[in-house]
Amino acid sequence: MLARARPGTNGIRNLRRLSGGATQETWSFEAVLSDSVTPLILRRAPRAFQGEERQAIGLPAEALLIGLAHEARVPVPKIEIVLQPSDDMGEGFIAQFIDGETLGGKIARDPKFAEARKALAHACGATAARIHAIPTERLTMLKRLPPRTRFDELFRRYKIDGTPRPVFSLAFAWLRERIPPEPASLKLVHGDFRNGNLIVGPEGLRAVLDWELAHLGDPVEDLGWMCVGSWRFGEIGKPAGGFGTREELLAGYAAGGGTAPSLEHLAYWEVFGSLNWGIMCSAMAPVFTSGLDPSIERAMIARRVSETEIDLLNHILPRG
Amino acid sequence: MQDKPPPDEILGAVARLMRETLLPQTSGRSAFLLRVAANAVDLVQRQIALAATSDDEERARLTSLLQRDGELAELNAALCAAVESREIGGETPGLAEHLWATTLAKLAVDQPNYAAYRRLANPPQKD
Numbered sequence: 001m002l003a004r005a006r007p008g009t010n011g012i013r014n015l016r017r018l019s020g021g022a023t024q025e026t027w028s029f030e031a032v033l034s035d036s037v038t039p040l041i042l043r044r045a046p047r048a049f050q051g052e053e054r055q056a057i058g059l060p061a062e063a064l065l066i067g068l069a070h071e072a073r074v075p076v077p078k079i080e081i082v083l084q085p086s087d088d089m090g091e092g093f094i095a096q097f098i099d100g101e102t103l104g105g106k107i108a109r110d111p112k113f114a115e116a117r118k119a120l121a122h123a124c125g126a127t128a129a130r131i132h133a134i135p136t137e138r139l140t141m142l143k144r145l146p147p148r149t150r151f152d153e154l155f156r157r158y159k160i161d162g163t164p165r166p167v168f169s170l171a172f173a174w175l176r177e178r179i180p181p182e183p184a185s186l187k188l189v190h191g192d193f194r195n196g197n198l199i200v201g202p203e204g205l206r207a208v209l210d211w212e213l214a215h216l217g218d219p220v221e222d223l224g225w226m227c228v229g230s231w232r233f234g235e236i237g238k239p240a241g242g243f244g245t246r247e248e249l250l251a252g253y254a255a256g257g258g259t260a261p262s263l264e265h266l267a268y269w270e271v272f273g274s275l276n277w278g279i280m281c282s283a284m285a286p287v288f289t290s291g292l293d294p295s296i297e298r299a300m301i302a303r304r305v306s307e308t309e310i311d312l313l314n315h316i317l318p319r320g
Numbered sequence: 321m322q323d324k325p326p327p328d329e330i331l332g333a334v335a336r337l338m339r340e341t342l343l344p345q346t347s348g349r350s351a352f353l354l355r356v357a358a359n360a361v362d363l364v365q366r367q368i369a370l371a372a373t374s375d376d377e378e379r380a381r382l383t384s385l386l387q388r389d390g391e392l393a394e395l396n397a398a399l400c401a402a403v404e405s406r407e408i409g410g411e412t413p414g415l416a417e418h419l420w421a422t423t424l425a426k427l428a429v430d431q432p433n434y435a436a437y438r439r440l441a442n443p444p445q446k447d
Contacts, residue, residue: 017349164397167419169404229436236435296357303363306426310436313423317416319440 001087002094005080008033024059028097039099040080044092056212059083061141063093065188065211072134074127075207077199100206104196108233108242116204121244123205124198124226125252131208132187132219132258139188145217147180154276161282167309171275174316178268186216193222194231195241220261223249224269229311230277230304239270271315278308328365335361366429374425381418 002009015029027042045059057065063082070076077095101107108117136142145153155172158165191213199207225231227239227246235242240249250260284302287293313319338358346354375392382395386402402408408415427437 164393164400166396166399166403167423169400170410170415170419173403173406173409232435234435236439296353296360300356300360300363303430306423306430307434307436309423310427310434310440313419314436317410317419319416319420 001081002031005094006031006033006038010034013037024092039097041077041095041097042092043095044083044090057142057214059092059212062211062214063095064141065139065214066095068134068138069131069208069211072130074130074134075205077207077209098199098207100199100201102196102199102209104194104231104242105233107195107198107200108235108238112202113200113243116200116202117243119204120200121238121240121248122252122255124193124240124244125223125249125254125258126256127205127208127252128190128193128219128222128226129253129256129258131190131193131222134188136186136188136216139216142188143215144186145189145215146182146186147218148182150217150221150272151175151179154272154279157279157283161279163282165278165282165305165309167312168275168278171271171312171316175268175272175275178264180218180220180265180268183218187219189215189217189219190222191215192225194226194228195233195243196231198241218269219258220265221269221272223253223261224266224271225273225276227266227270228273228277229314230274230307267315271312274308274311274315278305278312281305281308328368331361331365331368335365363429366432370425370429374422374428378418378422378425381414381421385412385414385418 002012010032012029012031015027018026018028024043024045027044029040029042031038031040043059060082063079066076066079070078077098079093079095081094083089083092083094101110101113107113107120158168158172190208190211192210193208197208197210198205199209226241226249229236232238232242238244239246246263246266250266254260281301281304284298288295288298288302335358338354338361343351343354343358379392379395382392382399383389385408386395386398388395388398390398399408410416424437424441427434428441431437432441
C-alpha cells in the first residue's frame with residue numbers, strides 16, 4: 001500500500017499506538033526504503049466506531065480539507081495516502097509525521113515551551129484567520145451550520161441525552177438571548193481548534209490537527225472554542241489554550257487577515273463551547289454503559305461534565 | 321453486616337498498588353491507562369465518602385426552591401423545566417446558591433484538582 005505514495009518502500013518498522021483519542025486510533029511508524037527511513041502517522045477509525053459521532057465528517061473528507069489547508073499556508077501534516085476499501089483497514093489516512101508536542105498540559109505548562117507560549121495565541125489567531133479564508137465552493141460535503149442551526153442542534157442533543165442539568169438549561173436560556181446574527185457568508189470552521197489538537201515545538205506552532213468536526217458556519221466559533229476552560233490545562237488565567245490572552249488571539253486573527261469579533265461575540269461561542277463539550281461528555285456515559293466502548297477512559301470523560309458546569313456558572317452566574 | 325475492612329480502605333489499597341507497584345514497571349500507553357484507572361478508583365472513593373451527604377443537601381435545596389417534594393432526578397427535571405420556561409432564572413432568590421453548591425459538590429467528587437474548582441474551594445490566603 002505504501003508503495004502507492006512511495007515506490008520502493010520495503011516495509012515498515014517501529015509501529016506503535018500513540019496515547020490519546022478514545023474513538024480513533026493514531027499510530028506512528030516508519031516507512032523503510034532502500035536508502036532512507038520516513039516517519040509517518042496512520043489515523044484510522046475501526047469499523048465499530050464509524051459513524052458513532054454523527055457530526056464527524058469522516059477521515060477521507062478530513063484528508064481533503066488538510067490538503068486545502070496546506071495550500072492556504074495553514075501548518076498541517078502533508079497527506080501521503082488515503083485508505084481505500086481494498087486496503088481493508090477501515091477509513092483513514094497516512095500523513096507525514098511532524099515532530100513536536102501535542103499534550104495540552106505540556107504545551108501550557110512545560111518550561112520547554114516558555115518561549116513558544118509568548119507568541120502562540122497570536123499564531124493561533126493568525127492561523128484561524130487563514131482557515132476561515134479558505135474558499136468554501138468546493139466544500140459541498142460539509143454541513144451548513146449557521147449560529148441558529150448550531151444552537152438548535154445542541155439543544156436537541158441535550159434533550160436526546162435526557163439527563164436534566166439545571167446549569168445546562170440556564171446556559172441555554174443565556175445563549176438563546178444572544179444568538180449571533182447569521183453571517184453574510186458562512187466560513188470554513190475547523191470545529192475542534194484547541195490546545196490538544198496542535199503540534200507545538202519550542203519555537204512555536206507546527207501543525208493544526210483533527211479536522212473531523214469541520215463545517216461551514218460563524219468563524220468566531222473556532223476562537224471561542226480555543227478559550228473554553230476545559231482546554232486551559234490548569235492555566236485558567238490564560239484563556240487562549242492555557243498559553244495566552246483573548247486579546248492576543250484576536251490581535252493575531254486581525255493580523256492574519258480576519259475581522260476580529262467583539263468580546264461579547266467571543267463570549268457567546270466560549271459559553272457555547274463549554275456547553276457543547278459538556279453535552280459531549282454526558283453522551284459518553286451511555287457509550288460506556290452499553291458496552292460499545294467499555295474503557296475506563298470513556299467512563300472518566302463522562303465524569304468531566306461538572307468541569308463544564310463550573311465554567312458555565314463562572315460566565316453566566318459569577319459569584320460575588 | 322459485612323466485615324472489615326470497609327470498601328474505601330480496600331479501594332485505597334488498590335490505588336496504591338497501581339501507582340506505587342505497577343506504574344513504575346509500566347510505560348507508554350499502558351502507563352497512561354493505568355494512571356487513568358487509578359484516578360477512577362480515587363473518584364469512586366470520593367463518591368463513597370461524599371455523595372450521600374451532598375445528595376441530601378441538594379434535595380433539600382431543590383425542595384425549598386420548587387416548593388415540592390420528590391426524588392432527586394424528578395426535582396432536577398422540574399427545575400430544568402422551570403428554567404426553560406423562564407419561571408425561574410438567574411435572578412430567582414436561591415437559584416445561584418443552589419447551582420453553585422451543587423456544582424462544587426460534583427467537582428469535589430469528579431475533579432477536585434480542576435483549577436476553577438480549586439480557586440473557589442481553596443481560595444489563596446491573603447498575606
